Amino acid sequence: MTFEDEIIAKWIRRVIAGGMMMEEKINPYKNAQKQFDQAAALMDIDKNILPRLRKTNFELEVNFPVMTDNGEIKMFTGYRVRHKFMTPTKGGIRYAPSVDLDEIKALAFLMTWKCAVVDLPFSGAKGGITCDPRTLSKGELERMTRRYTYEMRNVFHPDRDVPAPDMGTNAEVMAWIMDTYSIIENNGNTVSSVVTGKPVELYGSQGRAEATGRGVVQIAERAWREFYRGDLKGMKVAVQGFGNVGSVSAKQLELRGCKVVAVSDINGTIHNKRGLGIDDVIAYSLKTKTLQGYPNAEHSGVKDILELPVDILVPAALENQLTPENAPRIKAKMVVEGANAPTTVDAEKILAANGTIVVPDILANAGGVTVSYFEWAQDKQELQWEEQRVYDELSKYMDRAFVRVKNAAKQYNTDLRTGAYVLAIGKVANYVKMRGHFP
Numbered sequence: 001m002t003f004e005d006e007i008i009a010k011w012i013r014r015v016i017a018g019g020m021m022m023e024e025k026i027n028p029y030k031n032a033q034k035q036f037d038q039a040a041a042l043m044d045i046d047k048n049i050l051p052r053l054r055k056t057n058f059e060l061e062v063n064f065p066v067m068t069d070n071g072e073i074k075m076f077t078g079y080r081v082r083h084k085f086m087t088p089t090k091g092g093i094r095y096a097p098s099v100d101l102d103e104i105k106a107l108a109f110l111m112t113w114k115c116a117v118v119d120l121p122f123s124g125a126k127g128g129i130t131c132d133p134r135t136l137s138k139g140e141l142e143r144m145t146r147r148y149t150y151e152m153r154n155v156f157h158p159d160r161d162v163p164a165p166d167m168g169t170n171a172e173v174m175a176w177i178m179d180t181y182s183i184i185e186n187n188g189n190t191v192s193s194v195v196t197g198k199p200v201e202l203y204g205s206q207g208r209a210e211a212t213g214r215g216v217v218q219i220a221e222r223a224w225r226e227f228y229r230g231d232l233k234g235m236k237v238a239v240q241g242f243g244n245v246g247s248v249s250a251k252q253l254e255l256r257g258c259k260v261v262a263v264s265d266i267n268g269t270i271h272n273k274r275g276l277g278i279d280d281v282i283a284y285s286l287k288t289k290t291l292q293g294y295p296n297a298e299h300s301g302v303k304d305i306l307e308l309p310v311d312i313l314v315p316a317a318l319e320n321q322l323t324p325e326n327a328p329r330i331k332a333k334m335v336v337e338g339a340n341a342p343t344t345v346d347a348e349k350i351l352a353a354n355g356t357i358v359v360p361d362i363l364a365n366a367g368g369v370t371v372s373y374f375e376w377a378q379d380k381q382e383l384q385w386e387e388q389r390v391y392d393e394l395s396k397y398m399d400r401a402f403v404r405v406k407n408a409a410k411q412y413n414t415d416l417r418t419g420a421y422v423l424a425i426g427k428v429a430n431y432v433k434m435r436g437h438f439p
């Protein structure tokens, strides 16, 4: 082979490998649309309405500079996608290396159905920046957030599009968004309802930080009682992901008497058959920023957590975790989706055939956006609810949603996910039909 031949051969190998990788990467937007289609097929919806619901309808990509700590300019790509029917549109902002347009479209699309399942007066949106927030200093994170907010100044608005935290962002980031927006759009006068998930001292709501995890566990408890006729006491549980949703879910499960035998983060799984002490794990991971080296547990690979012999598995990390590849080895009787889109359509078929109940994301993790709605409403009225009131209202919303989803699934003789979509699509289709088409 000549030198040129070798280069061409190498190039061909790379193209083939790239093609295969692209095929293997499951497109989360297409996956969500498949879930939508499965439910829509069971329903009798006006054929003029369906195509409007099936696609996100506003997508913005921005490329913007941020000064690093050593004085260099680095370019970042950010997105905001809306699925605009009822407004404001609502949904978090994600800082993660995986962020791309399809991921954000999928998450915005899911937010619409999630809001409809819990009956909030919102439809969906999502935003994000492609970055690894763990490699950025606090100053870099702040400058990146403020510049992204500036780029989104004509999108974010208390009555149009209201962001919130998601993976890689937190209350502090929301405070920077509120501050930046208030400065550039309102002469520095506070606009508190432009973003939710803020610190409680800065117009945030009591209970917002714990809301998603609490909702996950409330729904897990309801579903377990429904399908396995018992309470959660003594059940073995594994929780994938130890961020906001995973750690709160693990703690709430422990408080309900579950034996939380394993949790994981991006570095690996920790496992103790007799049960982990969640307060201790939280303290350790806050101190060291990792579960690596945690004493009193066996350590194994990142994805091992999914296949452990447990009663309940709570994936609370990334999308596409349960795939046709590992689904046959899942032993949990019930999967409760703390994360968005952790189960692919094809994996779900395998789980169903094996008798595993999947409690879908758009029901299970809706507690976060529900308390975001409470926060937005409190800010609009310039008052603050007590913590107990927030939890009582959250509990009511989640319970109502569970009953409605369960009934829809029964009525259509289908699984919980399809039941949830049927319920949500019915509500939004009706709304769109009443408003009609423009022009």
Ligand code: GLU
Pocket: 090, 091, 092, 093, 162, 163, 164, 165, 166, 167, 196, 197, 340, 365, 366, 368, 369, 370, 372
């Ligand atoms: N990011 C969260 C979710 O996926 C919360 C969104 C919100 O509170 O607006 O549901």
